[in-house]
Amino acid sequence: IQLTQSPSSLSASVGDRVTITCRASQGISSYLAWYQQKPGNAPKLLIYAASSLQSGVPSRFSGSGSGTDFTLTISSLQPEDFATYYCQQLNSYPRTFGQGTRLEIK
Amino acid sequence: QVQLVESGGGLVKPGGSLRLSCAASRFTFSDYFMSWIRQAPGKGLEWLSYISSSGRTIYYADSVKGRFTISRDNAKNSLYLQMNSLRAEDTAVYYCARDHFRPYSGYDYWGQGTLVTVSS
Numbered sequence: 001i002q003l004t005q006s007p008s009s010l011s012a013s014v015g016d017r018v019t020i021t022c023r024a025s026q027g028i029s030s031y032l033a034w035y036q037q038k039p040g041n042a043p044k045l046l047i048y049a050a051s052s053l054q055s056g057v058p059s060r061f062s063g064s065g066s067g068t069d070f071t072l073t074i075s076s077l078q079p080e081d082f083a084t085y086y087c088q089q090l091n092s093y094p095r096t097f098g099q100g101t102r103l104e105i106k
Numbered sequence: 107q108v109q110l111v112e113s114g115g116g117l118v119k120p121g122g123s124l125r126l127s128c129a130a131s132r133f134t135f136s137d138y139f140m141s142w143i144r145q146a147p148g149k150g151l152e153w154l155s156y157i158s159s160s161g162r163t164i165y166y167a168d169s170v171k172g173r174f175t176i177s178r179d180n181a182k183n184s185l186y187l188q189m190n191s192l193r194a195e196d197t198a199v200y201y202c203a204r205d206h207f208r209p210y211s212g213y214d215y216w217g218q219g220t221l222v223t224v225s226s
Contacts, residue, residue: 033212035151042216043151044203049211086151090210093165095141097151 001025001043001089005098011106016077020101022070031091034063034072037100038083046085047072079105108133108215110202115220122224124194128185128202128217136180139205141213142187144198144222152198155187156205170196192224 003027012018013093022032037042045054047063060075074081075078082105087098114126129139142154155176156165164176175188185202199221203213 031210037151037210042219043213044216045206045212045214046209048206048214052211052216088151088153088212090212093156094167095153095156097153100150 001028001092003087003089003096003098005085005087005101007101008099009102009104011104012077013106014077014079017073018077018103020072020085020087020096020103022065022072024068024070024089024091027067028089028091030066031089032063032065032070033088033090034061035086035088036083037086038079043086075077077103108204110142110204110217112202112217112220115128115200115222117223117225118192119226120193120224123188123190124192124222126187126189126202126220126222127201128187129193130183130185130204132203133185133204135178138207140178140185141203141205142176142185142200143203143213144214145219146195146198149198154200189222192222194224195223196222198222213224 004023006021032050034047037043046057046061051063062073085101109131111129118124141156144152154167157176173191177186199219201219202217204215206214
């Protein structure tokens with residue numbers, strides 16, 4: 001299963017609302033996770049089961065979608081949110097990742 | 107706090123072998139599925155391998171099938187990745203990760219990663 005994220009990069013300002021999309025090459029029900037990765041660090045789980053917020057993750061992060069189309073939304077960007085975001089499908093093996101979306105400060 | 111610590115990375119020549127370890131602590135290791143994921147320099151994440159809690163079920167990415175072997179020792183709270191016939195394209199940071207307690211929900215804890223460099 002291939003995952004295609006868009007955009008590949010994005011410039012935004014603190015306070016902006018940002019949406020990243022992830023499209024699967026075939027249906028994956030709600031078996032999708034979103035991660036945040038900052039340079040030099042391991043990825044951090046943000047959202048699982050497409051829309052469930054991982055414990056400890058701020059509520060400005062939200063996920064939606066099912067089947068083939070998914071979105072990650074950050075409602076009001078904070079300085080610490082500038083990072084790279086990845087989606088991952090958990091429907092079948094191999095458990096592929098999207099290519100990543102780099103979120104930069106405008 | 108859950109802890110995963112990888113070790114065993116380093117510089118190896120093409121065709122060589124390396125064994126990575128992941129030491130788990132502060133959770134019941136034998137209850138959890140585990141996986142390896144890697145990230146080449148400046149690139150995205152690549153899922154490599156999965157092992158069930160008992161070790162009886164294993165999956166591999168096509169890119170490493172037949173060359174890499176995942177295993178675990180629940181008595182030692184450790185996960186392993188034996189890497190043989192290494193290639194330049196295997197150069198990456200290798201992460202071990204714990205499957206979320208809820209099935210099909212991703213990885214809730216990751217190690218800090220260990221760098222493997224394959225070069226002559």
